Amino acid sequence: MPETPAAPPGETVLTVSGLRKSFGRFMALSGVDLKVRAGEVRAIIGPNGAGKTTLINVLGGQLAGDAGRVVFAGKNLMNKYPHQVSAMGVGRTFQISSTFRRMTVYENMLSAHNAASGRWFSLSTALLRKMHGAVMEDLESIHLAELAGRVVDDISHGDRKRLEFGMVLASRPRLLLLDEPTAGMGLQERHDLIDLMLREIRERKITLLFVEHDIDIVFRAADYITVMANGKVFAEGLPGEISDNQEVQEIYLGVK
Amino acid sequence: MANEPSPATPGSLSPGNSHAMTMLDKYRINWRLTAALMAVSVLGLFTLPPLMVFALIEVMIFALFASALNLWLSYAGILSFGHAVYFGLGAYGVAITIERFGWPMPLGILAGPVVSALFALVFGFLCVQLTTIYMAMLTLACAEVTYAVAFQWFDFTGGDSGISGHVPAMLGLSPSWYGVVVLVVVTLSILALWRIVHSPLGLTIRAVGQNTIRAGAMGHGRKKVQLISFVIMGFMSGIAGTLFGVFHGNVFPDYMGVGYTIDGLVMVLLGGLHSFGAGIYGAIVYKTLDNLVSHFFLYWQLVIGVILLAVVLFSPSGIAGIVERIKERMRGGSDV
Structure with missing residues (x-):
């Protein structure tokens, strides 16, 4: 499906050092140090305030880091603008789903294809009709x-989360950053969504x-887990x- | 130019007309409505008493100005307190190229909108460095500086007495025929705006305007996209200003003043934010009241104030929202 084949599994595609x-x-x-291999499903967990969302925001270009290095597929990803990060093949979703609320579901997806075109x-x-x-x-x-x-304003929270995920896929990313993809959803809905996401991603x-608070989801989905605490990999x-x-x-996990 | 094409009768959509293709149908130009509006306008231009013909021409010119402003407010997410400067610069562009540079009249008239677009490019470059209310304040600053120059640089701009006599008012045509010229130019311009809003570029402008963060994560650089919106808006306002300056055969600093800026904002709010027709609806109601009620009732702005209050309180989506509700009721709520 993707035009550019992913790197062979096992090869490191994302390296974060001293961030x-x-x-x-x-x-x-x-000072975050992190290596992620191609094709891997990596969960980041940790207590509130551990720096998980901040990490995602620095990687995505929404925040500028103070020091450190981020290299993705051999290229510098540190402190780029979000649209530059996107152009390098990195897509992301947000903790609170971020879509175009006054557009229709169709127009949202059309926008994603339009941006990717x-x-x-x-x-x-x-050109728009061709994308139909x-x-x-x-x-x-x-x-x-x-x-x-x-x-989009009139559809449910879960539907919006799914839409956001679909829009990000439309840009054919090689690396996906998901910040709490199932936050605020019901139990069954969570499992359905994460299964759908995993299917598409694989x-x-x-x-x-991905950052996730729901431990069930983490163990269901992740190949490898990074635990963060106090702004570091623990x-x-x-x-x-x-x-x-x-x-x-x-x-x-709160076990004594 | 309405938001929806009119299906023949409710429920008559044939199964072959797939649900999906109707998604993009609303992006098409509604030629029937366009033709109907033009026909009514022409009829008005040649049958109404002179006073009302003047009012009609003003309605048309301001429909374009407010529609251009609506591109910023409803689609590009640009709040502005200084858009009239691009309207006024259209008129100044004509006057100065003809009167000071000695350009031939047709060339000078064409220069009007180009001058506006160039200023929009320069001011836009400054303004998009900021966002939201800070950007709005900078639009005001740019406009005030330009106004001050127009007001005080007497030798070049004519100062507060402006410039007149560079073109014959209404090009020497009768009001009715000048009205036809305005009608054609305004219609083409608004159709162009419609096409822009419903093109890939328009979708990009709307995306950035609605959610800068999502648009950025999708690959859109905000500054670049908003700068394009500045130039388009500047050019279209410049066309309106050019038509207005030629209409009166003069230009004054007031054409780019705060008064016209507020007029534009009121028209769009009255017409209804987030609707393409906002500028048109708003200009019709506002300019009609301005031109007609003011003759019978000294405090016509009081009337506008009460109407605006009623709209904000009872129909925040403005006149467009009311029109939409009526259309839905007539259709029996059968469509999405």
Whole structure:
């Protein structure tokens, strides 16, 4: 499906080293080191204030880091503008789903294709009509074709989360950053959504880095888990290793 | 130019007309409505008493000005307190190229909108460095500086007495025929705006205007996209200002003053934010009251104030919202 084949599994595509970010006197990231392999599904967990969302925001270009290095697929990703990050093949969703609320579901997906087409400045309506097939196909794959004509303000929270995810996929990213993809949803809805996401991500061989509070979801989805605390990487390992780690249980899982 | 094409009768959509293709149907130009509006306008221009013909011409010119402003307010997410400067610069562009540079009249008239667009490019470059209310304050600053120059640089701009006599008022045509010229130019310009809003570029402008963060994460640089909106708006306002200056055969600093800026804002709010027709609806109501009620009732602005209050309180989506509700009721709520 993706035009550029993903790097062979096992090869490191994202390297973060010594990443720092502070807000005034509060140090949100105090030297993060992280390596993510191509095609991997990596979860980032940790207590509130550990710096998970800040990390995603610095990687996505929404925040500027103070120091450190970020390299993605051999290129510098540190302190780029969001649209430059996007152009390098990195897509993201937000903790509170971020869509175009006054547009219809259809127009949201059309916008995503329009942005990905590289001809966003064109005046040709024919170009939009040509995208129609792909737009409907993408809406089908996230089960939103039925709601195509609805204004996004009027659809449910879960539907908006799915739409946002589908819009990000439309830009054919190689790396996806998801900030709490299932936040605020019901139990069954969460599992359905994460299964849908995993299916699409595996099919397209996308590398995934996601922040999640729901431990169930984390162990269901992740190949590898990074635990953050106080702005640093606290522990890393396979799901089994993390669930057995005494220290992680103490700081995060609340087991004494 | 309305938001929806009119299906023949409710429920008559054939199954072959797939649900999906109707998604982009509303992007098409409604030629039937365009032709109907033009026909009514022509009829008005040749049958109404002179006073009302003048009012009609003003309505048309301000419909374009307010529609251009609406591109900023409803689509590009640009709040402005200084848009009349591009209207006024259209008129000044004509006057100065002809009167000071000695350009031939047709060339000078064509220069009007170009001058506006160039100023929009320069001011826009400054303004897009900021966002939201800060950007709005900078639009005001740019406009005030330009106004001050127009007001005080007597040798070049004519100062507060402006410039007149560079073109014959209404090009020497009768009001009715000048009205036809205005009608054609305004219609073409508004159709062009419609096409822009519903093109890939327009979708980009709307995306950036509605959610800068999402648009940025999708790959759109805000500054570049908003700067394009500045130039388009400047050019279209310049056309309106050019038509207005030629209409009266003069130009004054007031054409780019705060008064016209507020007029434009009131028209768009009255017409209804987030609707393409906002500028048109707003100009019709506002300019009609301005021209007609003011003859019977000294405090016509009081009337506008009460109407605006009623709109804000009872129909925040303005006249466009009311029109939309009536259309829905007539259709029996059968369509999306």
